[in-house]
Amino acid sequence: MSLKCSVLKSGYCEQTQGFGGSNNHRGLDLVGKGYTLDDIVSYDDGNVLMSVTGYGNGQGEGVNWRYGNFVKIQHDNGTVCLYAHMEYTSVRVGQRVSKGQVIGRMGNSGNSSGGHLHWEFWSKNDYNSNIDPSPYLAPKEPIVLPKPVERDKNKRQFQVDYNDNLRVRKTPNGEILGILNQGIYDFISTETNGGYEWVKLKDGMYSAITDMSRILEVEKEEVQEDLIDEIEMLNKRIVELEDKLSLFEKQEQEYKYFVAPKEDIYYIKLKKNETLKYLRRD
Ligand SMILES: [Zn+2]
Known part of the structure; x- marks a missing residue:
């Protein structure tokens, strides 16, 4: 063979x-x-x-x-x-x-x-x-370094700020495979090793986060979904409260206050068209 x-x-x-x-x-x-x-x-x-x-x-x-x-x-x-x-x-x-x-x-x-x-x-x-x-x-497989990609706020990405500086290694602190050019790159995960935070670009390719690179912010979809759920819940609550409020206002219109003209002030709520007879006891 x-x-x-x-x-x-x-x-x-x-x-x-x-x-x-x-x-x-x-x-x-x-x-x-x-x-x-x-x-x-x-x-x-x-x-x-x-x-x-x-x-x-x-x-x-x-x-x-x-x-x-x-x-x-x-x-x-x-x-x-x-x-x-x-x-x-x-x-x-x-x-x-x-x-x-x-x-x-x-x-x-x-x-x-x-x-x-x-x-x-x-x-x-x-x-x-x-x-x-x-x-x-067997001939060594050629090393193909990742290429820069477009910024995508829903992906885990990091930015390399300068050319010819940031090394790609086989493992954190391991064998150098090449250099990343300036640009934005996707990564899978992060880990800490030897005092550096490392981004895993793919299996067998890592880069340190140095003063020449930085991790970009992610707007996680899960977070968005959580927020949407919460907003929906709050909207439901608002509708419920508005219903209660309108019912209350309706009731309010049906009542008027009667204020008794005496020293001991008390309030009686009356329904519309209801009358109260105030009896003076002599
Ligand atoms: Zn021989």
């Missing part, structure tokens, strides 16, 4: 031998898609430390007997890749190479029993620091 492949020009390969195992294999053995030969490309940007060419199968001494024609490249983060058993190499020592640049042709030189690439991945420029290249076989 073909695998996505960061070190062959076609971008695909078949793996014929994995790392480790009973013979303590130091790397991966790869051939081109459909068990063909392919051009070999550099895993990443770097500088060519060694480029050995001109050997055939099983010839040479030492590393050349083992590796045949090979290229060793140191990447900018210090890791080293070694590509062995090439038919020929096409880069020279000291040359700067880019990720994906062809560095030679797959072959059968050195201690090899058929055309293939023997790929080693070292954590530093030390023969004994070789690690399993498997995690690096």
Whole structure:
């Protein structure tokens, strides 16, 4: 089954031998898609430390007997890749190479029993620091940073005030993935870490709220709904009170006050057209 492949020009390969195992294999053995030969490309940007060419199968001494024609490249983060058993190499020592640049042709030189690439991945420029290249076989997915969006008061958004400053990290305080330009961006949630408030842009992308960025106000829809409910309730109450008031006014019109002209003042409410007889007791 073909695998996505960061070190062959076609971008695909078949793996014929994995790392480790009973013979303590130091790397991966790869051939081109459909068990063909392919051009070999550099895993990443770097500088060519060694480029050995001109050997055939099983010839040479030492590393050349083992590796045949090979290229060793140191990447900018210090890791080293070694590509062995090439038919020929096409880069020279000291040359700067880019990720994906062809560095030679797959072959059968050195201690090899058929055309293939023997790929080693070292954590530093030390023969004994070789690690399993498997995690690096599939090309890294390109990092796509979020793009600025329109202001939307119903969304959680934050604003970046300056270009070329605000970093995007894989985790709060973690690996830097890129820089956000000036603009407004959506975010999912916030969390506090290392003395900063972080906004989560999406899974695996965080930015700190610094003096170059700020969280924008949200008019939450739930709050609006709550307010609408409350207003409806108050309107109902107003209607109820208006009904009561009009009833009261109606009743009020039907009554008039009678004020008794005596020292002990008292009030009697009378209905319209009602009369009160005030009896003087002599
Ligand atoms: Zn091998």
